[in-house]
Amino acid sequence: MDSLDAVEHPSCAALCRPARRWRLPGSEALWLGAALVVLPFASNDFVAYQIALFLIYGIATQGVALCWGRLGFLPLGHALFFGLGAYLAGGTLKAAQQQPLWYLALPLALLLPAAVAYVTARLVFARSHRSGPFFSLITLAMTMLGFLAAQQWSAVTGGFNGMADIPELPGTERYSSFYWVVAACAVGSTALLGLVLRRPLGMLWSAVAQNEDRLQLFGYATDRIKAFAFGFSALLAAAAGALFALHQGIVTPLTMGFVLSTEFVIWAAVGGKASPLGALLGAVFIGYASSELRDHFAYWEVAVGAIFIGVVRFLPEGLAGLGRPLWRRGPAAAPGVPATDAPARHAPDGRIGLAFEQVHAAQGGVRILDGLALALDGPGLRCVIGPNGAGKTSAFNVMTGRLPLRSGRILLDGADISGAAAWRVARRDVGRKLQIPSVFSELSVSQNLDVALWAGRLGPAMSLARAPLGWRSPLRDELLDLFPALREQLATRAGSLSQGHRQALEFVMTVLPQPRLVLLDEPCAGLSPAETHHMIDAIKTVIDRLGAAALVIEHDISAVAAIGGDVYVLHQGRLLAQGSLAEIQGDPAVRAVYAGARK
Numbered sequence: 001m002d003s004l005d006a007v008e009h010p011s012c013a014a015l016c017r018p019a020r021r022w023r024l025p026g027s028e029a030l031w032l033g034a035a036l037v038v039l040p041f042a043s044n045d046f047v048a049y050q051i052a053l054f055l056i057y058g059i060a061t062q063g064v065a066l067c068w069g070r071l072g073f074l075p076l077g078h079a080l081f082f083g084l085g086a087y088l089a090g091g092t093l094k095a096a097q098q099q100p101l102w103y104l105a106l107p108l109a110l111l112l113p114a115a116v117a118y119v120t121a122r123l124v125f126a127r128s129h130r131s132g133p134f135f136s137l138i139t140l141a142m143t144m145l146g147f148l149a150a151q152q153w154s155a156v157t158g159g160f161n162g163m164a165d166i167p168e169l170p171g172t173e174r175y176s177s178f179y180w181v182v183a184a185c186a187v188g189s190t191a192l193l194g195l196v197l198r199r200p201l202g203m204l205w206s207a208v209a210q211n212e213d214r215l216q217l218f219g220y221a222t223d224r225i226k227a228f229a230f231g232f233s234a235l236l237a238a239a240a241g242a243l244f245a246l247h248q249g250i251v252t253p254l255t256m257g258f259v260l261s262t263e264f265v266i267w268a269a270v271g272g273k274a275s276p277l278g279a280l281l282g283a284v285f286i287g288y289a290s291s292e293l294r295d296h297f298a299y300w301e302v303a304v305g306a307i308f309i310g311v312v313r314f315l316p317e318g319l320a321g322l323g324r325p326l327w328r329r330g331p332a333a334a335p336g337v338p339a340t341d342a343p344a345r346h347a348p349d350g351r352i353g354l355a356f357e358q359v360h361a362a363q364g365g366v367r368i369l370d371g372l373a374l375a376l377d378g379p380g381l382r383c384v385i386g387p388n389g390a391g392k393t394s395a396f397n398v399m400t401g402r403l404p405l406r407s408g409r410i411l412l413d414g415a416d417i418s419g420a421a422a423w424r425v426a427r428r429d430v431g432r433k434l435q436i437p438s439v440f441s442e443l444s445v446s447q448n449l450d451v452a453l454w455a456g457r458l459g460p461a462m463s464l465a466r467a468p469l470g471w472r473s474p475l476r477d478e479l480l481d482l483f484p485a486l487r488e489q490l491a492t493r494a495g496s497l498s499q500g501h502r503q504a505l506e507f508v509m510t511v512l513p514q515p516r517l518v519l520l521d522e523p524c525a526g527l528s529p530a531e532t533h534h535m536i537d538a539i540k541t542v543i544d545r546l547g548a549a550a551l552v553i554e555h556d557i558s559a560v561a562a563i564g565g566d567v568y569v570l571h572q573g574r575l576l577a578q579g580s581l582a583e584i585q586g587d588p589a590v591r592a593v594y595a596g597a598r599k
């Protein structure tokens with residue numbers, strides 16, 4: 001928590017860097033608000049009425065852009081939540097004409113669609129986080145079902161003709177003052193999204209899209225993070241639907257249809273799926289251009305299609321990409337967050353014990369682990385060696401939920417963790433470094449460290465607070481002392497680090513949450529002899545400092561000797577031998593296996 005740290009924090013570092021370009025002061029939402037205030041005076045009530053409709057679509061588009069542009073999964077049926085919000089709000093407002101108490105039920109028009117979205121996403125993503133394409137198809141099927149239900153259930157929805165005569169919001173007039181309600185909501189949703197994206201939750205959303213596996217290995221339940229984002233995006237769509245019902249006075253099944261769902265996607269692509277303002281402007285720009293062209297140009301659809309193709313082809317970030325230099329953007333770009341001590345993690349307690357009991361794993365008929373049995377007890381370093389394909393990485397994979405276990409048991413401190421998801425194992429204080437260094441490429445080095453430091457410390461409420469952006473821990477400082485090159489590159493994008501620095505960064509991230517059992521898969525791969533020596537020293541220092549147990553997969557016998565501790569030799573998915581390096585080297589079975597081996 002020293003002053004040096006405060007200077008090095010990425011948000012501050014970003015601030016301290018000389019501005020390379022002229023930038024607009026204030027936020028995107030502020031400028032949007034100013035533009036929407038001027039609009040009715042610069043045009044007329046009819047234009048404002050039209051723009052309000054496209055702003056409503058834009059709010060729903062912001063939800064699609066959040067899922068697609070930030071978290072990396074594409075919802076193809078967002079009109080379902082738009083339509084649900086519209087029907088529920090419309091029905092509630094009609095009922096409130098008879099009984100004003102119904103106004104109290106209005107929030108349900110937003111919350112119910114959000115709940116449906118959350119539960120759907122939990123169910124789909126709980127099975128596998130690689131279910132993105134299935135997720136898109138399921139949301140598509142859901143919106144089609146919604147459309148059919150809206151058409152068939154005419155007693156409630158009015159069927160094909162729709163739910164008509166929806167009253168205005170008390171105190172507003174549909175063709176004039178309601179514009180201000182819509183404008184306020186558009187500014188509000190843009191400001192809210194901008195705020196959340198600059199908070200830890202926003203950084204985690206970006207991290208999900210960049211490297212979901214890595215996030216799970218820190219103990220983050222990414223299916224819940226994605227489900228929350230989808231629920232939030234559905235809330236935006238439902239709010240937009242409720243505004244639509246008030247704006248139009250009628251809701252038809254088309255508001256739940258596939259066509260509107262795809263339009264949300266197109267508007268997000270044109271406006272810019274990574275930017276809340278871009279998504280909003282995409283809907284307004286294309287929507288307004290379509291309505292103008294429709295009146296003046298017979299082939300208006302061709303023109304809209306050409307605009308779409310042109311923007312997608314030449315502006316990968318959409319129209320928002322044009323305005324990129326004007327605003328400071330990106331996750332966690334919250335300037336001036338004071339450095340504070342991160343909350344302490346619980347102190348390690350009890351003995352560290354790991355046991356593989358006759359573990360079998362296979363994939364596509366290939367036997368990968370064939371009755372692997374090994375055990376460790378207590379802190380300290382051990383190495384895992386074996387020829388290529390012996391099953392070393394697979395042993396780590398089967399323990400951390402990345403490879404299905406066919407039979408056998410894995411016990412951690414006596415508890416059965418066989419088949420547990422990666423994030424559940426990580427929450428038992430297991431840290432893992434992957435064979436190919438795995439970091440969040442688009443985040444800065446410091447932001448990568450933040451994500452690791454938050455592991456096990458960041459509750460749902462804190463994920464929306466600013467304070468965690470300034471969290472520090474003594475261990476973080478010690479690790480940066482061990483790897484001064486990382487300290488010098490805190491503001492550098494992790495994706496542009498050299499192989500050696502990436503190895504160092506992933507190692508630091510792995511131990512920052514203070515795991516009790518550390519699994520290191522070839523941490524010296526690709527390092528020069530001097531870097532290897534330095535890495536081994538760092539591993540020994542840190543494991544000793546944490547009082548942890550560590551298993552290090554290593555090929556280089558001189559590195560194994562430098563690391564010290566017992567050695568496990570794996571061969572053909574089984575434990576071949578175990579003992580000190582001298583014992584292993586004298587073992588005839590090991591010598592036979594290694595005869596002719598590469599190292």
Ligand SMILES: Nc1ncnc2c1ncn2[C@@H]1O[C@H](COP(=O)(O)OP(=O)(O)OP(=O)(O)O)[C@@H](O)[C@H]1O
Nearest residue numbers: 363366367368386387388389390391392393394395
């Ligand atoms: N998901 C999978 N599907 C099919 N085969 C796999 C899978 N994972 C591992 N294997 C196979 O299982 C065997 C063991 O692989 P593993 O990566 O665990 O070996 P290793 O001992 O870590 O080797 P190396 O030192 O080369 O990394 C290899 O033959 C590999 O091709």
